[in-house]
Each structure stands twice: as structure tokens, then as C-alpha cells.
Amino acid sequence: MKAAVSFVSLAWLSLVPTEFVLAASSPPTHSTCSPPGLRPAPGQLCSLEEGPEFAYDDSLWTHDVQCFYTTSNQESKLCLYTDANFKFGRGISIFTRPSIAANITGQYKFRHPEQLPEFLSPPAQPPYEQVELPGRGVGLFANRTIQRGEVIFVDTSVILLAREAQSSLPRSTIKKILWRALEQLPEPTQDMVFNLHRQTGGDAMADIMQTNGLGQVIGDGIRHLAIVPDAARINHDCRPNAYYRFDDKTMELSIIALRDIKSGEELTFTYIDPELPRDERRERLQKSWGFECSCSLCGASGDVVVGSDNRLELIKNTRKQMVEAASKPFELINHLEKLIDLYDQEGLHASKPRFYEIAAYTYSQLGDDKRALEHGKLAVEYWSAIAGKGSGEARRMREFVKDPKSHPSWRSA
Numbered sequence: 001m002k003a004a005v006s007f008v009s010l011a012w013l014s015l016v017p018t019e020f021v022l023a024a025s026s027p028p029t030h031s032t033c034s035p036p037g038l039r040p041a042p043g044q045l046c047s048l049e050e051g052p053e054f055a056y057d058d059s060l061w062t063h064d065v066q067c068f069y070t071t072s073n074q075e076s077k078l079c080l081y082t083d084a085n086f087k088f089g090r091g092i093s094i095f096t097r098p099s100i101a102a103n104i105t106g107q108y109k110f111r112h113p114e115q116l117p118e119f120l121s122p123p124a125q126p127p128y129e130q131v132e133l134p135g136r137g138v139g140l141f142a143n144r145t146i147q148r149g150e151v152i153f154v155d156t157s158v159i160l161l162a163r164e165a166q167s168s169l170p171r172s173t174i175k176k177i178l179w180r181a182l183e184q185l186p187e188p189t190q191d192m193v194f195n196l197h198r199q200t201g202g203d204a205m206a207d208i209m210q211t212n213g214l215g216q217v218i219g220d221g222i223r224h225l226a227i228v229p230d231a232a233r234i235n236h237d238c239r240p241n242a243y244y245r246f247d248d249k250t251m252e253l254s255i256i257a258l259r260d261i262k263s264g265e266e267l268t269f270t271y272i273d274p275e276l277p278r279d280e281r282r283e284r285l286q287k288s289w290g291f292e293c294s295c296s297l298c299g300a301s302g303d304v305v306v307g308s309d310n311r312l313e314l315i316k317n318t319r320k321q322m323v324e325a326a327s328k329p330f331e332l333i334n335h336l337e338k339l340i341d342l343y344d345q346e347g348l349h350a351s352k353p354r355f356y357e358i359a360a361y362t363y364s365q366l367g368d369d370k371r372a373l374e375h376g377k378l379a380v381e382y383w384s385a386i387a388g389k390g391s392g393e394a395r396r397m398r399e400f401v402k403d404p405k406s407h408p409s410w411r412s413a
């Protein structure tokens with residue numbers, strides 16, 4: 001089984017869920033902003049003279065680019081870029097590293113949104129209604145049955161803020177930037193943003209960002225917070241029925257059903273790692289989002305919470321045992337089946353695709369083509385929803401299910 005072992009472990013390594021990938025630490029880049037030996041104070045305005053590494057075309061932006069020195073040891077400045085025409089006049093403001101802006105302007109799709117087929121099709125009738133919730137702002141509720149895997153809607157970010165701004169610039173500067181980011185957008189978009197729910201008090205834009213910002217990764221793992229006006233209406237649930245996927249080529253967010261959703265059900269996704277125990281989830285939500293977790297599981301009776309926390313502990317242990325059993329397919333497959341069952345019981349569907357995939361390879365190693373195919377098909381379905389139909393993961397599994405017997409893992413145990 002030699003070859004296949006490394007194959008399985010490789011697959012395992014590449015399957016770390018993207019939503020938990022933290023900012024990669026790239027080597028410090030040469031500062032093109034601060035004069036040699038003289039470093040201006042963080043938050044101080046600076047001009048945009050670019051070094052060759054950030055050579056990019058700034059004709060895309062409709063407003064002057066504004067840059068600020070930071071205390072970051074990565075890139076020494078962050079700049080505000082606005083394209084008020086983006087997506088047929090909806091507009092977008094991005095506060096980020098010059099290298100990220102260069103990356104974005106280098107994206108053909110960003111420069112020519114009209115070439116994207118999805119931009120041309122008229123907006124479909126959304127399968128949800130917006131409903132006022134006392135004390136919780138609004139929520140989105142399905143108004144017809146939504147099938148598992150269905151793209152519920154697609155929305156585009158209008159404000160993006162690099163997370164590192166929060167640790168490398170004074171608060172007062174960030175507030176200024178957020179207001180500027182808003183003001184540079186067309187008026188209807190400004191209204192859309194300004195009408196979003198607020199709950200922390202204090203500066204309105206800082207509040208809107210904290211209350212509604214969704215995590216999105218651009219380029220090489222650089223984390224951003226994004227205001228996506230319709231998606232921002234979706235409330236948190238620790239056992240969500242929907243999932244969001246960000247495409248950094250189009251700045252679009254797709255909301256996908258993780259399971260069948262009945263008409264009348266509220267659409268939800270999770271704002272945090274849902275595999276944390278209840279108390280930690282509560283603490284995280286309070287700390288990062290400023291609200292008391294009131295989802296059905298956080299508010300459930302003691303028994304239910306204990307049952308769920310126990311399952312989460314089992315999930316953690318099973319995953320550890322799987323790593324140890326990586327070269328023992330008979331053992332591994334038992335752990336995998338148990339794990340998938342636990343995820344089903346717990347309603348944590350977004351975690352499943354990589355384990356369906358590993359199970360498919362493991363059944364293939366064991367020469368069980370029927371089960372390999374069955375799990376392979378589930379992996380195709382879930383990867384298509386979670387990572388996208390065109391993702392490497394979905395393509396890899398579509399290839400696998402064509403003929404599991406021709407895969408290198410086949411009968412390699």
C-alpha cells in the first residue's frame with residue numbers, strides 16, 4: 001500500500017478548511033513609502049509611489065488613492081482604493097496592501113466585469129424574504145423549498161478592509177478611512193451600507209463594520225473584513241443551514257444551502273468555528289462580534305448542550321485517531337465512518353467533504369469500488385457546494401468517480 005499511503009496523507013494535508021486559514025506570514029517587503037532611516041508615525045498619510053514589485057494600473061480607480069503608514073512589519077502602508085463604477089455603478093472601496101490592489105487590478109475579471117456571464121443575467125427572484133426581528137435587526141427567511149447545494153444568491157462586497165489595519169493603525173485613522181470608503185461609493189450603495197444593523201454603539205461606521213463584516217481572504221491568505229449588504233442580513237447559527245464562499249477574482253460572495261431548507265426557515269451561517277464547545281463559541285461571538293449567542297443550540301437545554309459538546313469532543317478525538325491510523329486503511333475507514341456520522345448528527349455539513357473524499361480513497365485502497373464510488377459522489381456534491389463547481393477539489397473528485405478503479409489508490413492496501 002506504499003504509494004497510496006502518501007497519497008492519502010497528502011490529500012489530508014491539503015484539506016484544511018479554507019475558512020480557518022490564517023494570514024500567511026510573507027517575508028517583509030522592501031518599503032517604498034517611508035524615507036530611508038525616517039519612519040513616519042502610523043496613520044500618517046503618504047503618497048503612492050510604487051516600487052516595481054507593485055507596478056499596477058491605477059486607471060481603474062475612480063478616486064485618488066490614499067495611503068497610510070502602518071506599524072506592520074510586512075508592507076509599510078495600506079491604501080484606500082475605490083472604483084465607484086464597479087458592477088454597473090454599485091461601486092467598491094477596498095482598504096488594503098498595494099500588492100493586493102496590484103493583484104486585484106491584474107485580474108481580468110475585475111477589470112471587465114461585463115465579461116462575466118453572471119453579471120449579464122437578470123437577477124433571479126430571490127428565494128427568501130427579509131423579515132424584521134425584534135432586537136436582532138433583520139433576518140432572511142426562505143419563502144420556498146431550497147435544495148441542498150443550491151446557490152441561494154450571489155452578492156458583491158462593497159467595502160473591504162484588510163484585517164491587519166486593526167492592529168497596525170490607530171483607531172481614529174481606521175474610522176476616517178471607513179467614512180472615506182463609504183463616501184466614495186455611489187449614494188444608493190451608501191444607503192444600503194448605512195441601513196445595516198448596528199449594535200456596538202460608538203462610531204457608526206466602525207459599528208457597521210464590526211457588526212456586519214464577514215471574513216474574506218484575498219491573494220495569498222491575506223484576511224479582510226467585507227461588507228456584503230444582502231449577506232450581512234444573514235444571522236449566525238452554530239448549526240447553520242447555509243455557507244458562504246468568496247471569490248477573490250470577482251469580489252463575489254455566493255450563499256449556498258448546506259442542507260434542504262424548508263419554506264419559512266431562517267437562513268443562517270456560522271460566524272465562528274462551529275466545532276468549538278458551547279462556552280468557547282459564546283465567548284468568541286461576544287468578543288469578536290459583540291453579541292450574546294442566542295442560536296437554538298446556544299440557548300438549548302442543558303442536556304442538549306452537553307450532548308453536543310460530547311459529540312464535539314468525540315469529533316476531536318476521532319480526528320486525532322485518524323491521523324494515527326493514516327497508514328492502516330481498515331482502521332481508518334472505521335474512524336471515517338464514525339466521524340461522518342458524528343458530523344451528520346451534529347448538523348456540521350460544511351466539515352464533511354474532505355472526509356467523504358478521504359473515505360472514497362480509503363475504500364478504493366481496500367478494493368471496495370461500490371463504496372468508493374458512493375463516497376466519491378458525495379465528495380463531488382459537497383465540494384461543488386463548499387469550494388465551487390470549478391474548484392480543484394470538485395474537479396479532482398469528478399475525475400475520481402469516472403473510474404475509481406483507475407485511480408492510483410485502487411487496491412493499494
Ligand SMILES: *[C@@H]1O[C@H](CO)[C@@H](O)[C@H](O)[C@H]1NC(C)=O
Pocket residue numbers: 102103104105106107219220
Ligand atoms: C494574485 O494572487 C494569487 C494568489 O497569490 C496569485 O496566484 C495570482 O497570480 C496573483 N495575481 C496577480 C495578477 O498578481
Ligand SMILES: *[C@@H]1O[C@H](CO)[C@@H](O)[C@H](O)[C@H]1NC(C)=O
Pocket residue numbers: 125126127128129130143144
Ligand atoms: C420570495 O421573496 C422575494 C422577495 O425577497 C420575491 O421576489 C419572490 O417572488 C418570493 N418567492 C416566492 C416563491 O414567493
